[in-house]
Amino acid sequence: MAETVTHLDDAHETAPVPPPPHGRRGRRAALIASAVLVVAAVAVIGALGLGGGGDKGPSTPPRSGSVVPVTRTTLAERTAVDGQLGYGTEIPLPVKATGTVTWLPEQGATVERGGTLLRVDDRPVVLMYGMLPMYRDMALIPPEEEAEEERSSDGRQQKGSVDQQKNADGASPGPSASPSPSVSPSPSAPSQAPRELRGMDVMQFETNLAALGYTGFTVDERFTIATARAVKRWQKSLGLPRTGAVGVGDVIYSAGKVRIGHAEVRLGSAAGENTLGYTGTSRKVVVGASAADATWAVRGTNVQVKLPSGKSVRGKVASVGKEASVPEGGGGEGGSGAADATIPVTITIKDQKALGRLESGPVTVEYVGREAKDVLSVPVSALVALAEGGNGLETEDGRFLAVKTGLFADGNVEVSGAAIREGMKVRIAE
Known part of the structure; x- marks a missing residue:
């Protein structure tokens, strides 16, 4: 810079000096020429940055563009x-009814508690809510079945008593030996009242029966005569014989209402486990x-x-x-397998x-x-590359401040630095 200025001064001293003009016209021309030289010198000095600025140093006029504030927010990648x-994936209904499929619902239909899922031998298979599957008939145990169980039990007791006697005497009693009073059969009259069926599956069924409006019994683990009466009323509404007993294939349980999926059989086919698919609704x-x-x-x-x-x-x-x-084809040639x-x-x-x-x-x-909570952020477009390396932000008045960047998310970037504060304005160059 100094050499350039000296060169300008030397050029000015060695330039030929025109002869002094004569008269008023000559003096005016000399003044104009001097003014042109002064303006040119000022322009050159200004262009070279030699203008006076005190101790403030050179300043760069701010670039054009919009101004945005530094905000505090949460960034999420x-x-x-x-x-x-x-x-969801269709699963087959656990159909336990045996016979011929005589009716199927439309695909996409919704079936709620008490609704008919399909008909087998023209009998409805009804949906009820619960987690236990239908694994046995729901009915009172008839007196004759109870008496048969008692007779079988008596027979086992008699055989056990005879075996005990054989072990005690060391020999089997002969044909003429008469049985002891403790093992002689004593016929007992069968109980006139049927025995109650018990279990958690009974409570599940009774809960559904009451929810459908068929009451008159206590919802518990006992299938009573009152439960059987309610079953008869329910069977009448379905057009079924009023037996008071529910077959294992008459009911299917699910966690809630279902949406009918694809039918795997046609009307007239035999019912089975894969008869009909369903999903949730x-x-x-x-x-x-x-x-x-x-x-x-x-x-x-x-x-x-x-x-x-x-x-x-x-x-x-x-x-x-x-x-x-x-995925299909992912493990073959050209695929990356795992x-x-x-x-x-x-x-x-x-x-x-x-x-x-x-x-x-x-x-x-x-x-x-990733997520960064309660951090300072600016739009990514506000970042500028600094000459000394790294990233920076341009302030509203044209200063450049170095920043450290963090998480980039949704067009914004996390920034931090000694001079960076919330609310300060930074420039986005156009």
Whole structure:
């Protein structure tokens, strides 16, 4: 800089000096020439940054662009994965009725407690709610069956007494030996009242019967005469013979109402375990999460489900599968095998109305990975690269401040630094 100024001065001294003008016109021309030289010198000095500024040093005019404040917020890193909306995997109804299928419901129909799931030999198979399966008939034990059990019990006792006598005497009693009074058969008159059936399955059935409006008995673990009377009234409403007994194939239990799925048989076929499939009635999302990166898939985790319409609804992880599987073709030539393995993650949606009429289709599930709470942040576009390295922010008055960056999320970035404070204005260059 100093050499450049000296060069300018030397050039000015060696330049030829024109002869002094004569008269008023000459003096005016000389003044104009001097003014031009002064303006040119000032322009050169200004361009070279040699203007006076005291001790403040050079200043850079701020760049054009918008100004945004530094805000304090919580940043969350969100990851999106593909999912499928539907009613979940169909499972077969545990049909125990034997005979010919004479009626099937439409696919997609909803069946509630007391509703007919199908008809076998023109008898309805009814849905009821409960966790225990229907594993035996529900009925009073007839007196003759009870007497038969007593006779069988007496026979076992008689044989045991004879064996005991044989062991005591060392020999079997001969044909002429008369039985002791303790082992002689004593016929007893059968009980006139049937015996009550007992068990937790009885309470489950009676709970459903009362919920359907057929009462007059105590809901407990005893199938009583009063229970049988209520069963007869229920059978009459179904158009069945009023026997007061419920067959093992007359009822199917589920945790709640069901949605009918695919029928595996046609009308006229024999009923069996795989006759009809069903699902729950609530729509849910199933995600094939990467088995290598599924730390987010924890029961109770909140997620966002983005629908094809662009609308987002809240969801929650309900279950996580324990068996990983490789997608078709993932383990073949060119596939990465175990690296492609996924586990099924089921997500429930509490607000079913928010889904509208959409019953199935592809959706996007967003979950939070990393999270930074109560941090200072700015838009990512506010960051500038500093000449000395690293990132910085440009203040409203044109100063540049070095910052340390943290989590990047949703177009914003976590920033920190000695001079960075909440509310200060920084510039986003256009």
